[in-house]
Amino acid sequence: MAVSASDVKALREKTGAGMMECKNALVSTDGDMAAAEKLLKEKGLAALEKRSGRATNEGKIFVKSAGNKAVLVELASETDFVARNPEFIALGESIADRTLEKGCSESLQTELNALTADLATKIRENMSLKRLQVVEAAGNELLTQYIHGDGAIGVVVKIAAENPTVLQNESIKELAFNLALHVAAFNPVVLEQSRVDPAFLKEQEEIFRKQMETDTSLAGKPANVLENILKGKVSKYLKDICFLDQPYVKDEKFTVAQILAECSKQIGTQIRISDYVYFKVGA
Numbered sequence: 001m002a003v004s005a006s007d008v009k010a011l012r013e014k015t016g017a018g019m020m021e022c023k024n025a026l027v028s029t030d031g032d033m034a035a036a037e038k039l040l041k042e043k044g045l046a047a048l049e050k051r052s053g054r055a056t057n058e059g060k061i062f063v064k065s066a067g068n069k070a071v072l073v074e075l076a077s078e079t080d081f082v083a084r085n086p087e088f089i090a091l092g093e094s095i096a097d098r099t100l101e102k103g104c105s106e107s108l109q110t111e112l113n114a115l116t117a118d119l120a121t122k123i124r125e126n127m128s129l130k131r132l133q134v135v136e137a138a139g140n141e142l143l144t145q146y147i148h149g150d151g152a153i154g155v156v157v158k159i160a161a162e163n164p165t166v167l168q169n170e171s172i173k174e175l176a177f178n179l180a181l182h183v184a185a186f187n188p189v190v191l192e193q194s195r196v197d198p199a200f201l202k203e204q205e206e207i208f209r210k211q212m213e214t215d216t217s218l219a220g221k222p223a224n225v226l227e228n229i230l231k232g233k234v235s236k237y238l239k240d241i242c243f244l245d246q247p248y249v250k251d252e253k254f255t256v257a258q259i260l261a262e263c264s265k266q267i268g269t270q271i272r273i274s275d276y277v278y279f280k281v282g283a
Contacts, residue, residue, distance in 0.1 A: 003023055003026040003027055003031060007026055007031065007033065008022045008023045008026065010033070011025065011026060011033060011036055011037065011040070014037060021040065022036070022040070025037075025039045025040050041118075041121055057076070057078075057281075057282040058076065058077050058078060058079055058080045058082070058083050058281065058282065059074060059075050059076035059077045059083050059127070059130070059281050059282070060074075060075055060083045060088070060089065060092055060150070060151035060152075060281065061073065061074055061147065061151045061152065061153060061154030061279045061280070061281060062075065062092040062093060062095065062096045062151065062154065063096070063145045063146075063147055063154040063155070063156060063279075064093075064096040064097065064100055064145075065100075065143055065145055065156075066100050068136055068137040068138075068139075068141075068143070069100060069134060069135070069136050069137070069143075070134070070135045070136075070137075070143045070145055070156045071096045071099045071100050071104075071132070071133070071134055071135075072131070072132070072133045072135070072154050072156060072277055072279050073092055073095050073096050073099070073129070073131070073132050074129075074130040074131040074132075074154075074279050074281065075088065075091065075092040075095065075116070075127065075128075075129060075130070076127060076128050076129075076130040076281070076282075077125060077126070077127045078125050078126050078127070079125065082123055082125050082127065083151075083281075084150075085123065087119060087122075087123070088119065088123070088127070091115060091116065091119050092151075094115070095112050095115070095116075095129065095132070098111075098112065099112075099132060099134060103134065104132060104133075104134045109129075109132070112129055112132070113129055116128060116129045131279060133277055133279075135156050135158060135275065135277055137158055138160070139164060140160050140161055140162070140164040140167075141158050141159065141160045141161075141164075141167075141274055142158070142159050142160075142161075142167040142172070142173070142176055143156060143157070143158055144156070144157050144158075144159070144173070144176035144177050144179070144180050145157075145180065146177065146180035146181055146183075146184055148184040151281070152280065152281050153184045153278070153279065153280045153281070154278075154279045154280075155180045155181075155183045155184050155276065155277065155278055155279075156180070156276065156277045157176055157179045157180040157183060157273065157275075157276045158273070158274045158275040158276065159172070159175075159176050159179065159271060159272065159273055159274065160271070160272050160273075160274040161267075161269055161270065161271050161272075162269045162270045163268075163269040166267050166268075166269055166271070169267065171263075171267070172263075172267065172271065175259075175263055175271070178248075178249065178250050179256070179273065179276075180276075181249055181250075182243075182246070182248065182249035182250075182256065183243070183276050183278050184278070185249050186246050186249065187278055187280070188241060188242060188243035188246055188276075188278075189241035189242070190241060190242055190243065191242070191243045191244060191273060191275070191276065192242055192243065192244045192245075193238050193242050193245070196238065196241075196242070201234070201238075204234065204237060205230065205234055208230055208233045208234065208237075209230065212226060212229065212230065212233075243256055243273065243276065244256050244257040244260075244273070245257065256273075260272060260273070
């Protein structure tokens, strides 16, 4: 049957498929627009299934907040080119908005995965909703967000104050933002040393022991000396990975803990970091 150019154009705009594909789909379905759209989608899903094993190490991080809640989303793609696609970006923004509105439920996750699959069939590139996390703040806490670059890294930092009224102070808001900037720059593994998983720490100690065994400069040294060297290595490692022990991004002469202590002294109430979340594309 004859197919009008306007119908082909309308189907193309709706599905993103090529002109000839749209025309053939309409011919195959006797001009039924809904059936043609379904046919193209089925073909797209079949093509996507063939690509499903391909790595999705590119993409973008989206961070949004409203009231006492923040959402971080990692939407992944095969290529950086697709990560810059306006429809891909719109989908990431929509996922964050819907999660803020509805909360992170299993039914919403199913809905969001379906939306992601729909766009993947249209763009014809494997993509996935890789991570989704909601962070909520109590009445004495402030959420601050930061996106680095073109969505390569996303951070949310939550700070708490004994006197919550100080959280509206501009100097506190600036400190919170700088702490989020710090997380993006240094990617601390944990907030403080007391939160380090003992099994993880033991594994690191074993790595240092193995390294020391092959270090010829340590050959013949007494056991107690070697043990002190090991303790020193572990101590330095902990300071490297713990947020509070890291040199502050805005003034590396001081640790984050020292900056918080000084700020607390100046403001007249204790300020502390209660939590933080770090998302990096592909990590």
